[in-house]
Amino acid sequence: MTEPLSITASVVGITTAAIGSVKFLYTTIGNIKDVPTALGNIRSDLQAVEPVLQELYTVLESEDSQVLLIDDIKGAVENCNSACSTFQKSLDHWMRHATKYKAFWAEWTDRVKVGIFEQGTINVFKGRLNDCKSTLIMALSTSSVLLIALGRLTVTRQGFMMKEVKDSMLKSNELRLDKEKARANRELAAIESSLKQLSVSIRDAVNEESKRNLEQLLEEMQEQKASNEVFRKTCEEALFETKNIHNGIEQEIKNTKADNNGRAVAGLINTPGEVRNIKQNISDTSARGGSFAGAGIIQDLNLSIPSSGNE
Missing domain, CATH: 1.20.190 (Delta-Endotoxin; domain 1)
Structure with a gap:
Protein backbone atom coordinates (compact mmCIF):
# COMPACT_ATOMS: atom_id res chain seq x y z
CA MET A 1 0.00 0.00 0.00
CA GLY A 248 -22.39 12.32 12.94
CA ILE A 249 -22.31 8.59 12.21
CA GLU A 250 -24.79 6.12 13.58
CA GLN A 251 -23.93 2.42 13.84
CA GLU A 252 -25.65 -0.59 15.34
CA ILE A 253 -23.28 -3.53 15.83
CA LYS A 254 -24.43 -6.87 17.21
CA ASN A 255 -23.01 -10.35 17.68
CA THR A 256 -19.35 -9.66 16.90
CA LYS A 257 -17.64 -12.96 17.66
CA ALA A 258 -14.52 -14.95 16.76
CA ASP A 259 -14.12 -18.71 17.22
CA ASN A 260 -11.57 -21.35 16.20
CA ASN A 261 -8.63 -18.93 16.10
CA GLY A 262 -10.49 -16.56 13.79
CA ARG A 263 -10.44 -12.76 14.03
CA ALA A 264 -13.29 -10.26 13.65
CA VAL A 265 -13.55 -6.50 13.89
CA ALA A 266 -16.43 -4.07 13.28
CA GLY A 267 -17.17 -0.37 13.06
CA LEU A 268 -14.86 2.37 11.64
CA ILE A 269 -11.74 0.25 11.94
CA ASN A 270 -9.16 2.51 10.25
CA THR A 271 -11.10 5.76 10.25
CA PRO A 272 -8.99 8.52 8.64
CA GLY A 273 -8.85 11.82 10.44
CA GLU A 274 -11.23 12.70 13.23
CA VAL A 275 -14.97 12.11 13.38
CA ARG A 276 -17.38 13.82 15.73
CA ASN A 277 -20.84 12.77 16.96
CA ILE A 278 -20.38 9.04 16.52
CA LYS A 279 -23.37 7.13 17.83
CA GLN A 280 -22.81 3.43 18.28
CA ASN A 281 -24.96 0.68 19.71
CA ILE A 282 -22.66 -2.29 20.27
CA SER A 283 -23.66 -5.56 21.90
CA ASP A 284 -22.62 -9.21 22.17
CA THR A 285 -18.92 -8.92 21.44
CA SER A 286 -16.82 -11.93 22.44
CA ALA A 287 -13.60 -13.81 21.69
CA ARG A 288 -12.72 -17.38 22.57
CA GLY A 289 -9.78 -19.73 22.24
CA GLY A 290 -7.09 -17.12 21.70
CA SER A 291 -8.97 -15.39 18.89
CA PHE A 292 -9.66 -11.66 18.61
CA ALA A 293 -12.97 -9.77 18.42
CA GLY A 294 -13.26 -6.00 18.40
CA ALA A 295 -15.92 -3.37 17.80
CA GLY A 296 -15.92 0.39 17.30
CA ILE A 297 -13.22 2.85 16.12
CA ILE A 298 -10.18 0.58 16.04
CA GLN A 299 -7.37 2.27 14.14
CA ASP A 300 -4.12 0.87 12.70
CA LEU A 301 -4.97 -2.72 13.59
CA ASN A 302 -2.89 -5.41 11.87
CA LEU A 303 -4.67 -8.75 12.19
CA SER A 304 -1.96 -10.53 10.24
CA ILE A 305 0.13 -10.58 13.43
CA PRO A 306 -0.84 -13.68 15.45
CA SER A 307 -2.10 -12.94 18.91
CA SER A 308 -0.71 -14.82 21.89
CA GLY A 309 -3.97 -14.95 23.79
CA ASN A 310 -7.00 -12.87 24.53
CA GLU A 311 -6.42 -9.18 23.75
Whole structure:
Protein backbone atom coordinates (compact mmCIF):
# COMPACT_ATOMS: atom_id res chain seq x y z
CA MET A 1 0.00 0.00 0.00
CA THR A 2 1.28 3.46 -0.91
CA GLU A 3 2.15 5.57 2.11
CA PRO A 4 0.23 8.87 2.54
CA LEU A 5 3.45 10.89 2.49
CA SER A 6 4.51 9.42 -0.85
CA ILE A 7 1.04 10.12 -2.27
CA THR A 8 1.26 13.72 -1.12
CA ALA A 9 4.76 14.04 -2.57
CA SER A 10 3.55 12.79 -5.95
CA VAL A 11 0.70 15.32 -5.94
CA VAL A 12 3.19 18.07 -5.07
CA GLY A 13 5.26 17.08 -8.12
CA ILE A 14 2.22 17.05 -10.41
CA THR A 15 1.08 20.41 -9.02
CA THR A 16 4.49 21.93 -9.71
CA ALA A 17 4.32 20.66 -13.30
CA ALA A 18 0.78 22.01 -13.74
CA ILE A 19 1.79 25.45 -12.47
CA GLY A 20 4.63 25.47 -14.99
CA SER A 21 2.30 24.43 -17.85
CA VAL A 22 -0.22 27.14 -16.95
CA LYS A 23 2.47 29.83 -16.83
CA PHE A 24 4.04 28.69 -20.11
CA LEU A 25 0.74 28.69 -21.99
CA TYR A 26 -0.21 32.07 -20.49
CA THR A 27 3.07 33.54 -21.71
CA THR A 28 2.78 31.90 -25.14
CA ILE A 29 -0.65 33.38 -25.82
CA GLY A 30 0.47 36.74 -24.46
CA ASN A 31 3.33 36.86 -26.98
CA ILE A 32 1.02 36.36 -29.98
CA LYS A 33 0.36 39.54 -31.93
CA ASP A 34 -3.24 40.44 -32.81
CA VAL A 35 -4.54 37.35 -31.00
CA PRO A 36 -8.28 36.67 -31.56
CA THR A 37 -10.56 37.49 -28.62
CA ALA A 38 -11.68 33.86 -28.30
CA LEU A 39 -8.10 32.79 -27.73
CA GLY A 40 -7.06 35.82 -25.73
CA ASN A 41 -9.83 35.19 -23.21
CA ILE A 42 -8.13 31.93 -22.29
CA ARG A 43 -5.44 33.96 -20.54
CA SER A 44 -8.07 35.07 -18.02
CA ASP A 45 -8.95 31.43 -17.32
CA LEU A 46 -5.29 30.55 -16.90
CA GLN A 47 -4.78 33.55 -14.65
CA ALA A 48 -7.70 32.39 -12.48
CA VAL A 49 -6.51 28.80 -12.07
CA GLU A 50 -2.87 29.54 -11.22
CA PRO A 51 -3.46 30.98 -7.69
CA VAL A 52 -5.67 27.98 -6.88
CA LEU A 53 -2.82 25.65 -7.86
CA GLN A 54 -0.43 27.76 -5.79
CA GLU A 55 -2.76 27.50 -2.78
CA LEU A 56 -2.94 23.74 -3.25
CA TYR A 57 0.86 23.55 -3.28
CA THR A 58 1.02 25.51 -0.01
CA VAL A 59 -1.56 23.25 1.68
CA LEU A 60 0.19 20.10 0.48
CA GLU A 61 3.35 21.34 2.15
CA SER A 62 1.52 21.86 5.47
CA GLU A 63 0.77 19.37 8.23
CA ASP A 64 -2.94 19.26 7.38
CA SER A 65 -2.58 18.06 3.80
CA GLN A 66 -4.07 14.66 4.74
CA VAL A 67 -7.48 16.31 5.08
CA LEU A 68 -7.59 16.84 1.32
CA LEU A 69 -9.22 14.27 -0.92
CA ILE A 70 -5.86 13.30 -2.34
CA ASP A 71 -6.99 10.85 -5.05
CA ASP A 72 -9.42 13.34 -6.57
CA ILE A 73 -6.97 16.20 -6.17
CA LYS A 74 -4.33 14.24 -8.05
CA GLY A 75 -6.75 13.51 -10.90
CA ALA A 76 -7.81 17.16 -11.14
CA VAL A 77 -4.23 18.44 -11.29
CA GLU A 78 -3.26 15.79 -13.83
CA ASN A 79 -6.21 16.85 -15.98
CA CYS A 80 -5.13 20.47 -15.74
CA ASN A 81 -1.57 19.68 -16.75
CA SER A 82 -2.74 17.42 -19.58
CA ALA A 83 -5.24 20.02 -20.84
CA CYS A 84 -2.56 22.72 -20.98
CA SER A 85 -0.13 20.41 -22.79
CA THR A 86 -2.78 19.34 -25.32
CA PHE A 87 -3.86 22.91 -26.01
CA GLN A 88 -0.24 24.02 -26.33
CA LYS A 89 0.21 21.39 -29.08
CA SER A 90 -2.93 22.60 -30.86
CA LEU A 91 -1.69 26.17 -30.63
CA ASP A 92 1.70 25.21 -32.04
CA HIS A 93 -0.06 23.39 -34.90
CA TRP A 94 -2.19 26.42 -35.75
CA MET A 95 0.80 28.75 -35.65
CA ARG A 96 2.89 26.56 -37.94
CA HIS A 97 0.48 27.38 -40.75
CA ALA A 98 1.37 31.06 -40.57
CA THR A 99 4.20 32.98 -42.14
CA LYS A 100 3.09 36.23 -40.55
CA TYR A 101 1.04 36.57 -37.39
CA LYS A 102 -1.45 39.10 -38.73
CA ALA A 103 -2.17 37.23 -41.94
CA PHE A 104 -2.44 33.95 -40.07
CA TRP A 105 -4.73 35.21 -37.31
CA ALA A 106 -7.03 36.96 -39.80
CA GLU A 107 -7.42 33.69 -41.70
CA TRP A 108 -7.70 31.66 -38.48
CA THR A 109 -10.38 33.96 -37.05
CA ASP A 110 -12.48 33.63 -40.19
CA ARG A 111 -12.29 29.86 -40.00
CA VAL A 112 -13.27 29.91 -36.32
CA LYS A 113 -16.42 31.85 -37.14
CA VAL A 114 -17.66 29.25 -39.60
CA GLY A 115 -16.01 26.03 -38.38
CA ILE A 116 -16.13 23.89 -35.24
CA PHE A 117 -12.59 22.55 -34.99
CA GLU A 118 -10.62 25.39 -33.38
CA GLN A 119 -13.59 26.82 -31.48
CA GLY A 120 -14.48 23.34 -30.27
CA THR A 121 -10.94 22.81 -29.01
CA ILE A 122 -11.05 26.16 -27.20
CA ASN A 123 -14.40 25.36 -25.55
CA VAL A 124 -13.22 21.92 -24.43
CA PHE A 125 -10.01 23.35 -22.99
CA LYS A 126 -11.90 26.05 -21.09
CA GLY A 127 -14.24 23.38 -19.75
CA ARG A 128 -11.39 21.19 -18.53
CA LEU A 129 -9.64 24.15 -16.94
CA ASN A 130 -12.82 25.21 -15.17
CA ASP A 131 -13.44 21.68 -13.88
CA CYS A 132 -9.92 21.58 -12.46
CA LYS A 133 -10.34 24.95 -10.76
CA SER A 134 -13.76 23.98 -9.35
CA THR A 135 -12.45 20.64 -8.07
CA LEU A 136 -9.54 22.25 -6.26
CA ILE A 137 -11.66 25.05 -4.81
CA MET A 138 -14.21 22.55 -3.48
CA ALA A 139 -11.54 20.33 -1.93
CA LEU A 140 -9.55 23.20 -0.43
CA SER A 141 -12.57 25.02 0.99
CA THR A 142 -14.02 21.81 2.42
CA SER A 143 -10.64 20.99 3.94
CA SER A 144 -10.64 24.37 5.73
CA VAL A 145 -14.21 23.93 6.93
CA LEU A 146 -13.49 20.48 8.35
CA LEU A 147 -10.31 21.64 10.07
CA ILE A 148 -12.20 24.48 11.73
CA ALA A 149 -15.07 22.19 12.76
CA LEU A 150 -12.62 19.67 14.20
CA GLY A 151 -10.83 22.40 16.15
CA ARG A 152 -7.55 21.98 14.30
CA LEU A 153 -7.61 25.41 12.68
CA THR A 154 -8.10 28.50 14.84
CA VAL A 155 -10.18 31.29 13.33
CA THR A 156 -11.06 33.35 16.41
CA ARG A 157 -8.91 35.32 18.82
CA GLN A 158 -10.23 33.23 21.70
CA GLY A 159 -9.26 30.01 19.92
CA PHE A 160 -12.70 28.41 20.04
CA MET A 161 -15.97 28.57 18.13
CA MET A 162 -19.51 27.98 19.35
CA LYS A 163 -21.17 24.76 18.23
CA GLU A 164 -23.99 26.73 16.60
CA VAL A 165 -21.51 28.65 14.45
CA LYS A 166 -19.74 25.45 13.41
CA ASP A 167 -23.05 23.81 12.55
CA SER A 168 -24.04 26.81 10.44
CA MET A 169 -20.69 26.74 8.66
CA LEU A 170 -20.99 23.02 7.93
CA LYS A 171 -24.57 23.42 6.71
CA SER A 172 -23.52 26.24 4.37
CA ASN A 173 -20.81 24.01 2.95
CA GLU A 174 -23.34 21.22 2.39
CA LEU A 175 -25.64 23.57 0.46
CA ARG A 176 -22.78 24.89 -1.63
CA LEU A 177 -21.59 21.37 -2.45
CA ASP A 178 -25.12 20.34 -3.41
CA LYS A 179 -25.28 23.25 -5.87
CA GLU A 180 -21.86 22.44 -7.33
CA LYS A 181 -22.81 18.79 -7.71
CA ALA A 182 -25.99 19.80 -9.54
CA ARG A 183 -23.95 22.07 -11.81
CA ALA A 184 -21.53 19.25 -12.55
CA ASN A 185 -24.44 16.98 -13.46
CA ARG A 186 -25.83 19.60 -15.86
CA GLU A 187 -22.43 19.98 -17.48
CA LEU A 188 -22.14 16.21 -17.83
CA ALA A 189 -25.50 16.06 -19.62
CA ALA A 190 -24.33 18.78 -22.03
CA ILE A 191 -21.04 16.98 -22.68
CA GLU A 192 -22.77 13.67 -23.37
CA SER A 193 -25.17 15.38 -25.76
CA SER A 194 -22.24 16.98 -27.61
CA LEU A 195 -20.44 13.63 -27.80
CA LYS A 196 -23.46 12.05 -29.45
CA GLN A 197 -23.73 14.87 -31.98
CA LEU A 198 -20.03 14.67 -32.69
CA SER A 199 -20.23 10.93 -33.30
CA VAL A 200 -22.91 11.56 -35.94
CA SER A 201 -20.77 14.29 -37.53
CA ILE A 202 -17.81 11.89 -37.75
CA ARG A 203 -19.98 9.29 -39.45
CA ASP A 204 -21.20 11.87 -41.97
CA ALA A 205 -17.84 13.62 -42.51
CA VAL A 206 -17.42 14.81 -46.13
CA ASN A 207 -13.68 14.10 -46.32
CA GLU A 208 -10.80 12.51 -44.42
CA GLU A 209 -9.43 15.79 -43.07
CA SER A 210 -12.77 16.72 -41.56
CA LYS A 211 -13.09 13.25 -40.09
CA ARG A 212 -9.62 13.43 -38.49
CA ASN A 213 -10.34 16.84 -37.00
CA LEU A 214 -13.65 15.66 -35.61
CA GLU A 215 -12.09 12.52 -34.17
CA GLN A 216 -9.44 14.63 -32.44
CA LEU A 217 -12.15 16.87 -31.02
CA LEU A 218 -14.01 13.77 -29.84
CA GLU A 219 -10.93 12.59 -27.93
CA GLU A 220 -10.54 16.01 -26.33
CA MET A 221 -14.21 16.06 -25.33
CA GLN A 222 -13.87 12.62 -23.74
CA GLU A 223 -11.04 14.07 -21.65
CA GLN A 224 -13.38 16.90 -20.68
CA LYS A 225 -15.91 14.30 -19.55
CA ALA A 226 -13.20 12.67 -17.40
CA SER A 227 -12.43 16.05 -15.81
CA ASN A 228 -16.11 16.54 -15.09
CA GLU A 229 -16.29 13.11 -13.44
CA VAL A 230 -13.43 14.05 -11.11
CA PHE A 231 -15.25 17.27 -10.22
CA ARG A 232 -18.51 15.44 -9.50
CA LYS A 233 -16.74 12.79 -7.42
CA THR A 234 -14.98 15.48 -5.39
CA CYS A 235 -18.32 17.15 -4.65
CA GLU A 236 -19.81 13.82 -3.56
CA GLU A 237 -16.91 12.90 -1.27
CA ALA A 238 -16.63 16.41 0.17
CA LEU A 239 -20.37 16.33 0.87
CA PHE A 240 -20.03 12.92 2.55
CA GLU A 241 -17.17 14.12 4.77
CA THR A 242 -19.00 17.33 5.68
CA LYS A 243 -22.16 15.43 6.65
CA ASN A 244 -20.09 13.00 8.73
CA ILE A 245 -18.81 15.89 10.81
CA HIS A 246 -22.09 17.78 10.87
CA ASN A 247 -24.60 14.99 11.43
CA GLY A 248 -22.39 12.32 12.94
CA ILE A 249 -22.31 8.59 12.21
CA GLU A 250 -24.79 6.12 13.58
CA GLN A 251 -23.93 2.42 13.84
CA GLU A 252 -25.65 -0.59 15.34
CA ILE A 253 -23.28 -3.53 15.83
CA LYS A 254 -24.43 -6.87 17.21
CA ASN A 255 -23.01 -10.35 17.68
CA THR A 256 -19.35 -9.66 16.90
CA LYS A 257 -17.64 -12.96 17.66
CA ALA A 258 -14.52 -14.95 16.76
CA ASP A 259 -14.12 -18.71 17.22
CA ASN A 260 -11.57 -21.35 16.20
CA ASN A 261 -8.63 -18.93 16.10
CA GLY A 262 -10.49 -16.56 13.79
CA ARG A 263 -10.44 -12.76 14.03
CA ALA A 264 -13.29 -10.26 13.65
CA VAL A 265 -13.55 -6.50 13.89
CA ALA A 266 -16.43 -4.07 13.28
CA GLY A 267 -17.17 -0.37 13.06
CA LEU A 268 -14.86 2.37 11.64
CA ILE A 269 -11.74 0.25 11.94
CA ASN A 270 -9.16 2.51 10.25
CA THR A 271 -11.10 5.76 10.25
CA PRO A 272 -8.99 8.52 8.64
CA GLY A 273 -8.85 11.82 10.44
CA GLU A 274 -11.23 12.70 13.23
CA VAL A 275 -14.97 12.11 13.38
CA ARG A 276 -17.38 13.82 15.73
CA ASN A 277 -20.84 12.77 16.96
CA ILE A 278 -20.38 9.04 16.52
CA LYS A 279 -23.37 7.13 17.83
CA GLN A 280 -22.81 3.43 18.28
CA ASN A 281 -24.96 0.68 19.71
CA ILE A 282 -22.66 -2.29 20.27
CA SER A 283 -23.66 -5.56 21.90
CA ASP A 284 -22.62 -9.21 22.17
CA THR A 285 -18.92 -8.92 21.44
CA SER A 286 -16.82 -11.93 22.44
CA ALA A 287 -13.60 -13.81 21.69
CA ARG A 288 -12.72 -17.38 22.57
CA GLY A 289 -9.78 -19.73 22.24
CA GLY A 290 -7.09 -17.12 21.70
CA SER A 291 -8.97 -15.39 18.89
CA PHE A 292 -9.66 -11.66 18.61
CA ALA A 293 -12.97 -9.77 18.42
CA GLY A 294 -13.26 -6.00 18.40
CA ALA A 295 -15.92 -3.37 17.80
CA GLY A 296 -15.92 0.39 17.30
CA ILE A 297 -13.22 2.85 16.12
CA ILE A 298 -10.18 0.58 16.04
CA GLN A 299 -7.37 2.27 14.14
CA ASP A 300 -4.12 0.87 12.70
CA LEU A 301 -4.97 -2.72 13.59
CA ASN A 302 -2.89 -5.41 11.87
CA LEU A 303 -4.67 -8.75 12.19
CA SER A 304 -1.96 -10.53 10.24
CA ILE A 305 0.13 -10.58 13.43
CA PRO A 306 -0.84 -13.68 15.45
CA SER A 307 -2.10 -12.94 18.91
CA SER A 308 -0.71 -14.82 21.89
CA GLY A 309 -3.97 -14.95 23.79
CA ASN A 310 -7.00 -12.87 24.53
CA GLU A 311 -6.42 -9.18 23.75
